Amino acid sequence: MPWLRRILIAGIVALFILPNIIIVTASFTESEVITFPPRGLTLKWYPEALTSDWFLKGLVNSLIAAGFCTLLSIPVGVFAAYALLRMRIRFRDIIQVYLLLPFTVPLIVQGVSLLFVYARTGLVGNILGVGFALMEINIPFMIWSVTSAVNAMDPNLENASKSLGAEEIQTFLYVTLPSLMPGVLSGALLMFILGLNEFITSLILVTIDTQTLPVALYTKIRTTISPSIAAASTVYILLALVTIYVLDKVVGLKNYLR
Amino acid sequence: MGEGRVLEVRNLVKRYGRVVALDNVSLSMDKGEFVVVLGPSGSGKSTLLMSIAGFVKPDSGDIYLNGVRINDVPPYRRNVGVVFQSLALFPHMTVYDNIAFPLKIRKMPKEEIKRRVERILEIVKLSGLERRRIDQLSGGQRQRVAIARTLVFEPSILLLDEPLGALDRKLREEMQVEIRKIHERVGATTLLVTHDQQEAMTMADRIVVMRDGRIEQVGTPEEIYSRPRTLFVAEFMGTSNILKGTSRAEAGGTLFTAECGLKLRLDEEVRGDGYVAIKAEHIRIHRVPEEAGSLPATQAKVLRRFFEGDHIRYELDVNGTLIKAIDREVRRVFKAGETVYISCLPENVRWLKE
Numbered sequence: 037m038p039w040l041r042r043i044l045i046a047g048i049v050a051l052f053i054l055p056n057i058i059i060v061t062a063s064f065t066e067s068e069v070i071t072f073p074p075r076g077l078t079l080k081w082y083p084e085a086l087t088s089d090w091f092l093k094g095l096v097n098s099l100i101a102a103g104f105c106t107l108l109s110i111p112v113g114v115f116a117a118y119a120l121l122r123m124r125i126r127f128r129d130i131i132q133v134y135l136l137l138p139f140t141v142p143l144i145v146q147g148v149s150l151l152f153v154y155a156r157t158g159l160v161g162n163i164l165g166v167g168f169a170l171m172e173i174n175i176p177f178m179i180w181s182v183t184s185a186v187n188a189m190d191p192n193l194e195n196a197s198k199s200l201g202a203e204e205i206q207t208f209l210y211v212t213l214p215s216l217m218p219g220v221l222s223g224a225l226l227m228f229i230l231g232l233n234e235f236i237t238s239l240i241l242v243t244i245d246t247q248t249l250p251v252a253l254y255t256k257i258r259t260t261i262s263p264s265i266a267a268a269s270t271v272y273i274l275l276a277l278v279t280i281y282v283l284d285k286v287v288g289l290k291n292y293l294r
Numbered sequence: 295m296g297e298g299r300v301l302e303v304r305n306l307v308k309r310y311g312r313v314v315a316l317d318n319v320s321l322s323m324d325k326g327e328f329v330v331v332l333g334p335s336g337s338g339k340s341t342l343l344m345s346i347a348g349f350v351k352p353d354s355g356d357i358y359l360n361g362v363r364i365n366d367v368p369p370y371r372r373n374v375g376v377v378f379q380s381l382a383l384f385p386h387m388t389v390y391d392n393i394a395f396p397l398k399i400r401k402m403p404k405e406e407i408k409r410r411v412e413r414i415l416e417i418v419k420l421s422g423l424e425r426r427r428i429d430q431l432s433g434g435q436r437q438r439v440a441i442a443r444t445l446v447f448e449p450s451i452l453l454l455d456e457p458l459g460a461l462d463r464k465l466r467e468e469m470q471v472e473i474r475k476i477h478e479r480v481g482a483t484t485l486l487v488t489h490d491q492q493e494a495m496t497m498a499d500r501i502v503v504m505r506d507g508r509i510e511q512v513g514t515p516e517e518i519y520s521r522p523r524t525l526f527v528a529e530f531m532g533t534s535n536i537l538k539g540t541s542r543a544e545a546g547g548t549l550f551t552a553e554c555g556l557k558l559r560l561d562e563e564v565r566g567d568g569y570v571a572i573k574a575e576h577i578r579i580h581r582v583p584e585e586a587g588s589l590p591a592t593q594a595k596v597l598r599r600f601f602e603g604d605h606i607r608y609e610l611d612v613n614g615t616l617i618k619a620i621d622r623e624v625r626r627v628f629k630a631g632e633t634v635y636i637s638c639l640p641e642n643v644r645w646l647k648e
């Protein structure tokens with residue numbers, strides 16, 4: 037029954053992207069408040085959103101925080117995953133459970149605990165602190181991603197490298213790391229997108245100056261329902277799509293996300 | 295230690311808990327020799343190879359390579375080439391980069407690397423494929439890349455751990471010949487591990503049969519096949535007739551009486567219970583017992599016969615025990631159901647230790 041399957045697929049697709057389509061179309065309205073279906077057709081909200089202070093600042097903050105979180109997550113994730121699987125480490129099981137802890141503790145609690153620590157260490161109001169928080173709450177994704185790459189790796193690959201004359205460090209750099217690259221890249225991609233989108237913990241940790249885009253949008257929508265918010269959201273969606281597209285072009289995601 | 299002695303393994307012992315993977319193994323190899331370690335699964339073949347490569351640390355015993363004790367030398371300084379069963383080719387590198395890897399690590403100049411890689415590609419017949427990624431190669435081609443990658447840095451010894459295990463029968467046989475040819479061209483001292491006796495027979499200058507971590511017998515393929523010394527080797531090499539019985543002294547020498555009643559003369563002086571092995575082509579079939587001359591002849595019944603070109607294969611029954619025979623005298627034929635007499639020359643009866 038091909039038609040049934042088509043309807044099903046169309047249904048699933050609609051379910052996922054319909055809200056996005058609504059917000060995108062709403063951004064073209066001429067009215068002063070968000071309306072759907074849009075009244076008239078204009079692009080005027082885009083320049084307004086894109087040049088507004090709250091949007092630009094939020095975007096820059098988000099990019100910095102997500103970028104920093106991704107950069108941090110690479111060494112942390114690679115080391116944690118590799119060490120846990122390949123080295124003889126005491127309390128391995130406990131550490132493994134602990135690394136999954138961020139998922140079991142509600143984000144709001146995480147945010148509060150971090151706020152407490154940051155307040156003590158003067159990190160509140162530092163955007164890198166937000167980046168660190170993003171890394172901490174999402175690191176299991178990176179570890180899982182790298183772990184699956186380590187597991188998929190032929191354990192003899194490193195032995196082969198050594199028998200060919202490469203010392204431990206050379207082997208790690210030239211053979212282990214490149215073999216784990218697919219896992220590292222898909223993990224990094226996840227970390228970046230999750231970092232870009234994270235809201236709850238960020239909400240607790242940011243100040244006016246370090247508002248990330250989701251927090252800025254949220255703050256904005258509470259005071260106004262201007263279509264410029266829809267425009268900003270559209271740009272936001274595009275940003276995520278572009279990230280995926282660029283990474284796909286650069287590293288060939290199809291090969292890696294299998 | 296001899297002049298051309300490349301490898302010398304002395305009294306190697308390796309235990310894993312209660313399992314003794316290597317039980318006092320000693321082995322030596324001369325330059326250019328092709329030795330095959332043959333044994334069933336779990337007999338310690340890989341453990342032996344990985345000890346030589348440096349990935350397994352033996353509990354005791356010594357390993358010498360070109361006269362130098364290498365027990366405490368890390369794998370990357372041993373100059374030992376290993377081809378793993380999984381091949382362990384680097385998936386993120388091209389054929390060229392895989393083969394150039396050991397040379398780059400040794401910081402060889404670029405032109406020298408290029409020259410060497412091209413030469414080795416020619417030897418393994420892969421010229422023209424240097425830009426391919428590993429996943430764009432066939433099984434046989436991957437095999438060649440793995441061999442080229444280990445030969446290119448001219449290791450003191452080449453170790454191959456069941457390198458053909460993953461290939462289908464036909465390709466496997468092709469690669470056996472191919473590896474032999476490469477060996478003849480390069481002259482690398484080679485130690486190959488397999489559990490396939492046919493493969494060992496085809497490739498080896500010398501076969502080392504292993505069982506439960508111990509070396510059971512060492513010899514040329516011909517020796518191992520024709521003169522198995524133990525029951526295990528005879529069974530493993532697929533000797534046609536293995537009979538249990540008793541030997542005792544007799545006027546003419548040693549007489550072996552099998553449980554089935556088959557009587558055989560031995561030219562070894564052995565006594566007591568044990569086994570003998572006789573190849574099918576060494577069983578002689580007679581119409582009348584007198585044809586056996588002074589040797590004992592035992593009555594048997596022809597069960598089946600198969601014409602196989604230049605010989606006839608018989609299945610005979612001696613009091614309920616199946617005896618396999620091959621007769622090259624195709625002009626003389628015995629019929630199924632016929633009563634015959636069988637004998638065997640003493641030099642063709644192998645007394646087996648258990």
Ligand SMILES: Nc1ncnc2c1ncn2[C@@H]1O[C@H](COP(=O)(O)OP(=O)(O)OP(=O)(O)O)[C@@H](O)[C@H]1O
Pocket residue numbers: 310313314315333334335336337338339340341342489
């Ligand atoms: N890392 C290890 N830990 C525990 N036991 C091991 C280990 N490696 C090998 N053994 C044991 O040592 C014995 C010899 O193993 P080995 O791998 O050398 O056999 P093999 O002859 O290569 O067998 P196969 O033909 O199956 O590869 C086996 O009983 C095996 O279970």
Ligand SMILES: [Mg+2]
Pocket residue numbers: 339340341455
């Ligand atoms: Mg093995």
